[in-house]
Amino acid sequence: MPSCSRSGLVSVKVGDNAAAAPLVLSLLGKDTVILSMQNGVDTAAQLSELTGCEVLPSALYIAVDRVEPGHVVHRGGHHIMLGSGKGSRLAAAALNRAAPLKAEISQDIPSVLWEKLTVNCVYNALSAITLMPYAAFGETDGAGAVIQMVLEECRVVAQACGVTLPADMTQRLHQIIQHMPTQKSSAAQDVMKGRATEIEFINGYIVRKAGEYGIAVPVNFTLLVIIRMIEKRLAQEKLV
């Protein structure tokens, strides 16, 4: 974002927030609206704590792939949900001017963020581990039952955090397979490129919150640990 701009979009990987915070602060004008365009349900709060400023949360329904530095390919989707708050109308209007984006303000952004977190807990992790596109989830014996187990664990943790996931969440998850059969998750792309994933803020967040509330989440925990091991292998391969 240019110096003293009226709105700033933060879209670094969640794990880079602490490193990015000084840069964000150096670019703030008097009334700059900071928008977190990141995965996770507490990312905006985290960024707010790091910068001391109000940060608007958002959920993006846009599939892109960074094929090389400076070259991003748009795979589909153009929808953005913003939290309501100071500057959200200004930010939504600015985003809507940037066609073909479609930004809307949600009066219940926690539910929106939890629903997206649950989608990520299912597809990011399993796609990153198996390196298979979403179609494979519809074609593999037992995959539907694993998806359901991840979902039910997320549902219980969300409820403990005060958010009720939609009753038709199973259908919503299966629609993703139908709408994007050839897509691999951003986490799968991270693994294929030897980069660290955001797993600690996806399934890792569920595991931490479950721990706080004494809830068992064996499947999310297993997926988290498997990706930690895969990241360890990627880091070792990079050193060779």
Added chain:
Amino acid sequence: MPSCSRSGLVSVKVGDNAAAAPLVLSLLGKDTVILSMQNGVDTAAQLSELTGCEVLPSALYIAVDRVEPGHVVHRGGHHIMLGSGKGSRLAAAALNRAAPLKAEISQDIPSVLWEKLTVNCVYNALSAITLMPYAAFGETDGAGAVIQMVLEECRVVAQACGVTLPADMTQRLHQIIQHMPTQKSSAAQDVMKGRATEIEFINGYIVRKAGEYGIAVPVNFTLLVIIRMIEKRLAQEKLV
């Protein structure tokens, strides 16, 4: 095994038993002892049903790697436990003449086979999914807890099947990490070479038995489904 030999060792992958049975039958002499040197707790029974002959079960504690057809590298171990039954003394004596093997007859082969199955449920699956050697299990945050979950699920299913796993099974599992830190499981080697694994007879067996007894085994089930998806990818890559 040569025609009309006194003992025959069957060591094909469990999934190939049906295909191997006619060959086994064609090689049998009047008193040939058939020994199943395979993973799984019901493999000998399965082979017995396919051939109509008595088959001795056994558990091998020998790490080998088939680097190419006809070239097998011995990585460690020389211990074989045989079930007791008709011909087991003969078979043990024959194996012990083939130094440096050390064959013993167990009076409780079901417990021996279940303990080995449990080891395989933990390490075969996780090593095949992550392609990491056993040392990584000791070094990754949370891996010990995942190992424990797989173990506890196996323990409950074993108990339902009438077998009590050793009380110090956790220690036995951790000793494997210390004794073979650089080893990758046979299933990991299968995945790296694009071959199908024996997962349906390892974690898959636990899942089927758990289903019969109405026991929840979410972690074994998740590992099974993940490897099914990885095998699907390997099969697709072979076609390309």
